[in-house]
Amino acid sequence: MNFVSQLPISIVIVPLTVAVLISVLLSSNKKAAFTVSFLAMLFCFVSALLITITVSMKGSFAYNVSGWAPPWGIEIVVDRLSSFMVLLINLVGLLAVIFSKDYVERKLDSKKIPFYYVLILLLLGSMTGFVLSGDIFNMFIFFEALSLSSYSLVAISGDREALRAGFKYLIMGMISSLFVLLGLGFIYSVTGTLNFNQIALGVGKLSDFTVIYTGALLLITAFAIEAALFPLHVWLPQAHGRAPAPVSAILSGLVIGVGIFGIIKVVYYILPVVYSAGFVVIFRSLASIGIILGAIFALFEKDLKVILAQSSISQIGFAALGVFLFSYLGLTGSILQILNHALAKSALFFSAGAIIYGTGFKRLDEMRGIGKKMPITMGLFAINLASIASIPMTCGFVSKYLLCLGAIKQGLWGLVGIILLGSFLSILYCVRIINCIFFEEPKFKVEVKEAPLGMLIPLGALTILTVIFGIYPKIAFILIEPGVKEILSFLR
């Protein structure tokens, strides 16, 4: 226990430190940069695994950085939900680093490769920090670090489109950071603390809720930009579509999920009264519009990665909808959806990356019949598409099933319709991709080979998890359930 209690801080510090070390010492040695970052992520993943096991057996614990207690010191809170998120982040992060090795070798300027790993480590480390923070101010700091590394990664290839996408992301991200800063100011001004647990205690004693509402809404809006909720999603298709494939996998699979996690924290810890609040309806309808619009856009896009990015908007809408259902089923469904999306969408971007790596094809119509040439890569791709399309026996079915059930139990028939329609549309856009890839005659002249092993392993690992969680979701329930109950107890 003593050993494990030191892990939460090291899991944040190690990637950040290694990132700095790489940029200083290994800035010209791309092989060593990869090895070091791989080892760092391996350490983080193993630690995350240990933390999750400890938490699920012994309950949540807090770590006070350098021994200072919460109101003054920095508190790192490891509860069931955040340990689950940390595990997810470091799992997908590790796989993304493995995947990157072959990919960046071919697709990036070799001078940039060490810095690529620096940014990836910064991104992953700050995401972990964001999730583990016990107070809003540290959340803000990690949020800022997370955003900065994301912009740079989007634009890293340096071509015109990527720069433009990165810049758009930068503008939106800056607005979002300002909102966080503003929001936490409001909250501090009335509660006198920034620690989540103490805010949760303090809110009940307030006589006037106006200020705290304003603060919470600002925070929600800020995280909604990061989570790309409608109508704040405008930056996402370009950013996720133009970034290098492993980066898109992290951005789409993790970063927007972490945004939802931020929203969960704000909604359940800070908001004083949620049921009577009119804005719940607004958030529910915005999430619904996002689900439908994202899916419709995905139906008409031409670039495979942009299709996947549009689908992210739709899929993350489901997760947001679950948060705003304020029920056990809704929140469980929402977190399962984050899990499902992290696994499946990252795997999809990996496969898209494998195609780009092998052939350079980006548009769907160039890829006709590629499934016959790369059967293993594209077979795994198809399984992950099935998860996005919520076909039974994949993780995606379980999450949407819970959301739909939650909405039915609460009698929200409109939302039931939205969830069903959204899943229907998601099947349509997935079938469109499947048809193109598997059921057309190959027309391309390039010789196409199966993706290298370094790409197939991360892809396969994610696919296996998607199927395991789909066939036997009990594993996920065991991890999530106590966390959800813990969080729901804060609901007023």
Next chain:
Amino acid sequence: MTQTINYMVLPVAAVVLPAIIGFAIFFTGRNKKLREFLSLIAALLSLFFVATLYFVLMQGNTDICFPICLGQDFTLCFRADWLGMFFAGITSFLWLVSVPYSLKYMEIKSSDSEGRFFGFFTLSAVSAIGVTMAGNMLTLFIFYELLTVSTYPLVIHTETPAAVRAAKKYLIYLLIGEILILFAVLSTPGFGEPRAFSKIGVMFPGIGPKMLLFIFFSYIVGFGIKAAIFPFSNWLPTVSVAPTPVTGLLHAVAVVNVGVYGIMRVILNVFGVELTRSMGVGVVLIFISSATIIYGSLMALSQDNLKKRLAFSTVDYVSYSILGVSLLNPAAFVGALLLLVNHAFLKLSLFFCAGAIDIQTEKTEVSELSGVGCKLPFVSTCFAIGSLGLIGVPLTLGFVGKWYLWRGPLETNQPGVIGVLIAGAILCAFYLLYVVYVLFFGQSKVSLNCDGKLSWLICLPIGIGVAGGAIFGVFPKLLLPLINPIISCYFGG
């Protein structure tokens, strides 16, 4: 105790083991022998398990149930009861029959992705059996959706533009149905609990009559789309562009039967006969199925493409069974089940005949088939016998089934239904016998280039199908021990 556990896992094994083999088939690549072996083994395995389960049921064990709890409101449940096993029996037997045919057929039609084809073929059949082994609505839904998903690559298999269009149409029709079913399933209390199927149906506490009707019709339309009821039947003729084994086994037997099975489960197990009667929805169902019978027959008459004609005939014929259920009368229900068996055996043979004719003469339109009867006597004779069986001339199962079905409206005094039955029989005779007439007596205008030699792998399944229909027609008593327990379970006595 060990023995109890032994047969409890049978329903799971009947689904899981063939499914694993189905996945293995994807990886057979160029190894044709292995693929043929695995396809056959999967079908044999599932038939073996179904037969064993029947044996266990006959020993008097009625509660063969294997729940797998996956979470709150999320229990997968595998269960074998008489009604489910009846459908599982039909599907698994005819699956085995059609394996040699499909292996030969695909070899002749030489396609390059046979691993994909036979993998999904096996998985589709397994999903169809999984639906019948489901112990609660959630499990039923999951396999139901898997059936749709795994038949999709089979429909699109030839990759021609027509196949792509057909597959899209297929998917959209069936997905809309599935969304309705999912909605209805989630609104049904106790859908995800183990042992949710009971004789009397589930209770619907706190659900108003309007909502109840809405749920009921969500179910009926959802399953009805798969059973090709009017006006949702157009997908079935469209997908007849798929390779013949697919149209034969899946779309004439497995898929539509699963639709009918779903409707039966909804009426008998979810709502229960009593509640269905008191809701007064029987009339609506009778109207829909009658309309489908007439529509299917008329459309079949006007089709020149043989497979399309047979597909519309499926639309027509399956609705007899739905009619039989919705009359809520034990005799009519026996008729419904008998006609299902009859249709499954004979329509499979008829489709296989159409496929055999296509292989030999490359003719697909009825008007081009003149004189085929002399060149392919075996196939044409089987086609003729099969047609007579479907029309229901005496000494066939079709006759026995219709005889039972007629007793329903006679007992409940519904002359309109009798009218529909008469009209249906006449139309059926017209559209099938016309084909037989052309086959044997049509004036051959063009010379057919065929040597008349068909592999026994093609002929045997056709023969078995027709023989099955004939044997059960002469000895319908063979089927009654399987049907009687179902009747006594749901209708008492």
